[in-house]
Amino acid sequence: MILANMRGLQMHGFINRGLQSFVHDFYGARKWEETCVAANFPFYSFETLVHYENDVTKRLLETLSVVLERTSEEILEDFGTYVVTDERLSGIRRLLRFGGETYVDFLMSLEDFSARFKVSMPFLEVPKLHLEARPGNLYAVHCEYAMPGYAPVLLGLLRAMADDYGALVTIEHHTKLKGPVQRDRFDIRLHEERWQRPAEIRRLVVT
């Protein structure tokens, strides 16, 4: 029944609610409230499982950019980092780490991830990811998503996961719009796979 009700749900609720937690945790409740007032929202809290129009997310990002005095790209990239480092969202990091022992394993598993999310939430529009291994320790992650402008989240996520695996990488982000669909490419150069000790995965207590 839930699936039927949620068919065609975009990720706006997830993004809006996620940005809310991120701003709340990193900049404080007052900055968040200030943002809601400035954006003219009739509320202070978003819901993950509620449908919001694209314009709401757009207005949220534009207002955040003014209130926090940072570009939308910077905010989204930090948000991507937050998604994999915040303790309350540790499930996402655990899932990503499940992909393998090394950062390259993780990159290899990214393709499967969008497919797995599709299995878990068939109603949700998630980005399509594709990995291309090139000579010289270069990896290109191709991302295709119907909602343009959100790719910096993936950039933040890729960088944070490199830290998590203790890998030393440099990432360049290229973007182009093809019709309504945005295509992003992340060129990842792997300088050293074990540059640092990988971060510990906090294990859950088995009950």
Next chain:
Amino acid sequence: MRAGSLALDVAQNENYLRFSTSMIDSFMPMHILVGLDGQILHVGPTFRKFQERKSFVGRNLFKVLVFRQNKPLATIDDLAANTGSVLKAHLINGSVGGLRGNCVTLPDKQGYLLNFGLGPNLYGVVNRFGLKASDFSSSDPTAELLCMTEMQSFLLNESVRLNQRLDGAKRSAEARASRDPLTGLGNRRLLADYLQRLQARESSSFALLHIDLDKFKNINDAFGHSAGDAVLQEVARVLQVETRPDDVLARLGGDEFVAVLGHVDNIAQIQTLADRLIEKISTPVIFGNFSCQVGASIGGVLFDRTWTLDPHYILEEADKLLYAAKDKGRGFAIVQALAKPEGHL
């Protein structure tokens, strides 16, 4: 021709295919090979992660695993009798429970091959041992299952939170819808609901007082609306102090108030209360530098709740008496028992 002869060999001899342990490791990373004496000969790489200090290899199978079958399974002969059935087991060291698997006899009857899956404990075991996708056979949907479990618990949490928020919002919307925001008393809707529900309550008589402020308009004109609001709030406070907690108070908008008093049958008693209300309401209210004085007129009716009365009828009757009181001059209260309406015995 070679492929053809292989096909023939496979068809004629069930035991033709031979696998090395490393092949089996990759296909079945949670398997155990045991000899005919029950000694563990080899353990798959994922199963090996469950051993604590002592290696599983070389130990007796029944010193490592406890089987949970309908009939006891504690010897190699019991195991032989269970080939082909579902095996349920847990590790004696307590680290992994809920294992599910099966057991086959090796070719030439040299021992047994057992293969396990994590069953319903998958999620806990993966977290406890930090297992990765590579610890499972690639044909195994474990990764998909884990992803679904995580998403499901996340969505369930979000959904529970949303429901709680909606429930809270609904309650406060309901409370706001039947309350007068200025005084916190009930509003016209709450009063109508209450009078309607009176019909279903225990038998006793009720009184309804309709209170109208005198000269209230002067306060607003002379001292402004916030002074008027302060007076209305003070009137609400007086009503709350002078009535009992079970009595119902409402502001009908403007400077009109209603009090419904339960368990009263004495006209004189009600008259006394009404007169006291007028006296208290007429006490000047200090607002900033101003002394704001209003008065009140009251029309009151006493009625028996066993009469099925239209709430509008009760209010209208009280209203008539209120206007009679106003006609007498300001600051009077007229209280009467309501005549039994026609059709009632």
